[in-house]
Amino acid sequence: MTARIYRPAKTAMQSGTAKTTRWLLEFVPDAQTRSIEPLMGWTSSVDTLAQVKLWFDTKEEAIAYAAKSGIACKVEEPKEALRRPMAYSDNFKSDRIGTWTH
Numbered sequence: 001m002t003a004r005i006y007r008p009a010k011t012a013m014q015s016g017t018a019k020t021t022r023w024l025l026e027f028v029p030d031a032q033t034r035s036i037e038p039l040m041g042w043t044s045s046v047d048t049l050a051q052v053k054l055w056f057d058t059k060e061e062a063i064a065y066a067a068k069s070g071i072a073c074k075v076e077e078p079k080e081a082l083r084r085p086m087a088y089s090d091n092f093k094s095d096r097i098g099t100w101t102h
């Protein structure tokens with residue numbers, strides 16, 4: 001049983017940073033545990049740990065929990081986005097770099 005500790009990136013539908021500041025401990029599912037049910041054709045699993053997601057405020061708390069519980073874990077550091085501060089009025093500058101489309 002291996003766990004992955006990471007800080008999730010924001011989704012494509014979100015412009016803010018909600019749910020990206022906390023750390024998530026998620027168990028890595030085994031490939032053998034999934035099977036196709038013959039009656040309905042659904043994918044089923046006997047691994048209930050794949051459904052467990054634990055949220056922590058800091059990376060150290062998540063690592064300490066994994067160590068205390070005897071869970072082997074892999075920590076993935078987040079890649080920080082480079083944000084360039086820009087004002088709305090910069091779109092209308094006369095010395096703007098780039099093409100003006102309208």
